[in-house]
Amino acid sequence: MCGIVGLFLKDKSLEPKLGEMLSEMLDVMCGRGPDSAGFAVYGAGEKGKVKLTLRAVEGYDFKALEKVVGNGASIVERSTHAVLTVDAAKEAEARAALATVEGVSVVGAGERMELYKEVGLPIDVARRFKLEQMSGTHGIGHTRMATESAVTTNGAHPFSTGTDQCLVHNGSLSNHRGLRRVLERQGFKAETDNDSEIAAAYISQRMKDGRSLGEALEDSLDDLDGFYTFVVGTETGFGVLRDPIACKPAVMAETDQYVAFGSEYRALAGLPGIETAKVWEPEPAKVYFWDRKAA
Structure with a gap:
């Protein structure tokens, strides 16, 4: 179906x-x-910026990731997902930092795209x-x-x-x-x-x-x-x-x-x-x- x-x-x-x-x-x-x-x-997207859509368990403190990633990153939470915005030039660094955080995965990335999915x-x-x-x-x-x-x-x-x-x-x-x-x-x-x-x-x-x-x-x-x-x-x-x-x-x-x-x-x-x-x-x-x- x-x-x-x-x-x-x-x-x-x-x-x-x-x-x-x-x-x-x-x-x-x-x-x-x-x-x-x-x-x-x-x-909406911003030139020179990239949005990383993240997923974690219900109740996860996504805001704490702003300090983990650094480089002026900002985050908007939506239930089990969040959108982390960073300078496009810092995307690799942001992904490397996120890889050290248990229980957080990146499900999408782009200048304009946000992606959400759940059971x-x-x-x-x-x-x-x-x-x-x-x-x-x-x-x-x-x-x-x-x-x-x-x-x-x-x-x-x-x-x-x-x-x-x-x-x-x-x-x-x-x-x-x-x-x-x-x-x-x-x-x-x-x-x-x-x-x-x-x-x-x-x-x-x-x-x-x-x-x-x-x-x-x-x-x-x-x-x-x-x-x-x-x-x-x-x-x-x-x-x-x-x-x-x-x-x-x-x-x-x-x-x-x-x-x-x-x-x-x-x-x-x-x-x-x-x-x-x-x-x-x-x-x-x-x-x-x-x-x-x-x-």
Whole structure:
């Protein structure tokens, strides 16, 4: 099962409502994935700064990490997660300092991306992190029904393996073990047994090799076996790809104000102007991408 949602805003006046709209979409997809959920929001960023999204146990004193990291680091707490902002030039030092702290992990990094995920009903996860209060240009989310790995926060989506980049996935890959070994020889270290993490790492590696997101998604059609729908978030937008068989449900809608993706139409039904939107099923093996710089 699993449910995917994505929302890319063309109209700047909607940016303060991004979290509210995305939260409603996740809530509707609860039936497709009731065991855990997560989302990534691309909000305000500051040139020369990087946001590290951290995760720890409930009640952890994240504020203490400001002194551990130093270098003018600041932190904003959200339940079991927190966003640590540091100078981009000091990111390596910050990560080294965090590595000495037991029980804290980095789940995402970027100038604009913040990433949150937890076990529980999607609507509860959204409320826990106050998604409805977040603003931004675009975001993606996932509701999970675990079929191939345990129900854990680590196994929840999105998976982030690149700067300002993350992936949500509905489906299953048959060759992810072999691909994992290839990526490990290239220096990648997997954190989970989830095949979706490998898909995210594959796309990140292709982009590090100089491929665009569109080209990396095209490459995955040759190198990834199985059935899948991917939605990939980047600093500038998001991309969508279904495998050549396209056995997983997917629907998209576009208006002058936004582009939206949902595993089912009902995830889009509450969006403004949906009654006059262009609505279609994305074609198999076709890459779709929307870029805020081109909007």
